[in-house]
Amino acid sequence: MKTILAAYSRVLKGTNSSFRSALQDLPSNPWPALRSKMEKHLQAISVLQWVITFLILGTASTVLLIYLFCTDLWLIAAMYTAWLVFDWNTPKQGGRRSTWVRNWTVWTYFRDFFPIRLIKTHNLLPSRNYIFGYHPHGIFAFGAFCNFGTEATRFSEKFPGIRPSLATLEGNFKMPVFREYLMSGGICPVNRNSIDYLLSQNGTGNAVVIVVGGAAESLNCAPGINCVTLKNRKGFVRLALQKGSDLVPVYSFGENNVYKQVIFKEGTWWRLAQRKLQKILGFAPCLFHGVGLFCSDTWGMVPYNKPITTVVGEPITVPKIDQPPQELVDQYHAMYIRSLKTLFDNYKTRFGLKKSDILHIQ
Incomplete structure (x- = not known):
């Protein structure tokens, strides 16, 4: 017109x-x-809905369930609570993956907003199980969710016969509705029972994705920082030895660039408060910002649309030893660090970093 x-x-x-x-x-x-x-706009909305869902869906659903008990709809709340009790252990037993949810169109918009890419460097055998170590955490681990919690980057096509299970905080699976949402994407609790089940009682072709740095690492993420919390994180290596699961280093270039964060110095009151809340809540309360939904000149919860490229490295073959000695754990942990650094060095210049940039291990 x-x-x-x-x-x-x-x-x-x-x-x-x-x-x-x-x-x-x-x-x-x-x-x-x-x-x-x-x-x-659809891409920005798809990312924002996921951020809001991650932050408030569990709490909002819990409050709503309690409220319904005080209304004429108490029977619905009682029925769901009964189901919740009956289904309590499902997240620890492989969850309830939904191919339909993992292939939602919204995840394609989510992927294209940054955009997010998945790079395969080696084949993975469906006859083996794997533990993927994902680095760095970033604020929300967007790359981990998009690549392993959805099919937006075609994980199943690139790694046929491998089922990824992204491990996240166990507390998320105690919240009504939110637990169903997470399980539908193949996301599992990051606890011993859940990972034991996937690597011991669920056949082969399983890949448990652990964001090794966790909440502690998120406190130090900011644009331009290439630092991972790994030096004293050896539990995942011990677990790999006990289950005979191969270790696979994974690095996401650009994960730290999508939000700007105020990083407080160690020893300050604010940093001490963050550490304390991290121990209580299980996650680190970060002071960060992105941009507004419809205006990039304002602050908001929408991340910056910076590219995130997730590179899946070469698997490290691990023997099965029920009670691995500490010396062996240290040996494979050192091998893993070397492999991660090699992965970083081989691909850093392809994805916006300088040849002189190095990966700091803390």
């Missing part, structure tokens, strides 16, 4: 051209620009 009005106005202004020729002189198709703008 705007095109037609513009053409008509040109005729009225006396350009000595017919209405038809005026139309021909104007841009023939205004829709691509409009569609592109709409897609960008």
